[in-house]
Amino acid sequence: MGLKTFRPLTPSLRGTVLSDFSEITKHTPEKKLTVARRRTGGRNNHGRMTSRGIGGGHKQRYRIIDFKRDKVGIVAIVEGIEYDPNRSARIALLKYSDGEKRYILAPLGLQVGAKLMSGPDAELSLGNALPLKKIIPGMPIHNIELHRGHGGQICRSAGMAAQVTASEGDYVTVKMPSGELRLINRECYCTIGQIGNTDHINIMLGKAGRNRWLGRRGISRGMARNPVDHPMGGGQGKSKGGGGWHHPVSPWGKLAKGGKSRRKKKYSNSLILERRKK
Numbered sequence: 001m002g003l004k005t006f007r008p009l010t011p012s013l014r015g016t017v018l019s020d021f022s023e024i025t026k027h028t029p030e031k032k033l034t035v036a037r038r039r040t041g042g043r044n045n046h047g048r049m050t051s052r053g054i055g056g057g058h059k060q061r062y063r064i065i066d067f068k069r070d071k072v073g074i075v076a077i078v079e080g081i082e083y084d085p086n087r088s089a090r091i092a093l094l095k096y097s098d099g100e101k102r103y104i105l106a107p108l109g110l111q112v113g114a115k116l117m118s119g120p121d122a123e124l125s126l127g128n129a130l131p132l133k134k135i136i137p138g139m140p141i142h143n144i145e146l147h148r149g150h151g152g153q154i155c156r157s158a159g160m161a162a163q164v165t166a167s168e169g170d171y172v173t174v175k176m177p178s179g180e181l182r183l184i185n186r187e188c189y190c191t192i193g194q195i196g197n198t199d200h201i202n203i204m205l206g207k208a209g210r211n212r213w214l215g216r217r218g219i220s221r222g223m224a225r226n227p228v229d230h231p232m233g234g235g236q237g238k239s240k241g242g243g244g245w246h247h248p249v250s251p252w253g254k255l256a257k258g259g260k261s262r263r264k265k266k267y268s269n270s271l272i273l274e275r276r277k278k
Contacts, residue, residue: 003199016206019199023090025112026080030093033103034061037086057215060085066094066102067143067151069129069189072119074098078112078127088158088200092127105143105156107193118189126193132172133186135164142195144174145188152191159201161194171271179277222251 002022008014042054063084076094079101084091092106094116104116110127118129124136135141140161143152155162155177166173171183205211208218227234230251239246248256 003202012207014206015204017202017204018206019197019203021083023081023106023196024083026082026093029061029063029082030101030103033064033093033101035064037062053217053219054215055217056212058085058213062086063091063103065091066104067153067156068149069104069118069143069152069191070149071096071100071102073117073121076102076116078110078114078116080112081106081110087156088197089156089195090158090197105191106196107142107191108196108198109193110196124192127191129189129191131187132164132174132184132190133167135172135190135192137164137166139164139192140194141174141190141192144184144190146184148185148187148189152189155195157200158195159198162190173273176276179274180272181274183271183273222248 002020003017004020006013006016037060040051040054042049042051044050063082063086074096076096079093079095082091082093082103087105090106091103092110093101093103095101104127107127114127116127117123120131120134122128122130124130124134124139129143132141132144140163142155142161144154144162145151146153154174160177162177163175164172165175165181167186170186172186174182174184176182211218222230222232223238225233231249231253232246250256
């Protein structure tokens with residue numbers, strides 16, 4: 001795993017930094033573990049645009065990932081590390097002793113041929129899935145469940161890792177990558193190790209066209225539009241609201257920077273011991 005840079009033969013190549021994909025060992029996905037990914041163009045079932053900046057891009061198939069790791073006590077062998085166009089992390093193809101194949105998120109350092117297992121009796125080794133109550137404090141973990149049996153929901157992107165800091169009663173305290181301290185039920189499963197592809201944060205696409213290949217369309221700034229198109233449009237020169245200062249908002253007036261969107265009476269408020277570091 002690493003990065004590759006280019007000689008500045010063109011202006012776009014001067015700043016381009018891409019992955020060298022050296023960790024990829026299998027280049028064609030397992031057909032039975034993929035499903036068609038239909039294009040929406042950002043439109044909902046009524047045909048109305050609900051997500052801006054979506055369209056075009058290369059065709060992709062969705063890889064079905066085993067976030068639950070519910071094949072307890074069955075040994076699996078890593079058959080290959082693959083690229084997944086739907087996420088920043090790499091994925092690993094497991095073949096279980098009963099013949100079934102599944103994809104999981106590939107942790108940093110996972111090698112082809114490694115033996116993995118999930119369950120309370122699994123070893124505390126890279127890639128194994130265990131309940132939080134079995135994890136040693138300070139050990140990096142990822143793909144953490146919030147509710148037992150729902151599958152991993154936390155720490156699923158490239159380079160992410162959380163830590164168990166304490167255990168008391170039915171809950172363990174987990175320190176998130178953001179710095180947030182949160183209580184999670186001790187029976188919830190997690191996977192040992194840090195997610196791979198840690199260099200993803202350093203990638204520079206280099207040109208607008210590469211963004212279009214990924215299905216991302218450019219969006220003009222609100223300040224550059226007319227008042228009829230955006231609350232921050234219009235004005236003489238650079239002004240955020242037709243001549244007077246206006247807090248940055250979306251086209252529909254929702255606060256864009258710093259506005260609180262979390263519900264005040266959310267059930268999980270009591271489980272968050274300390275909010276993330278700002």
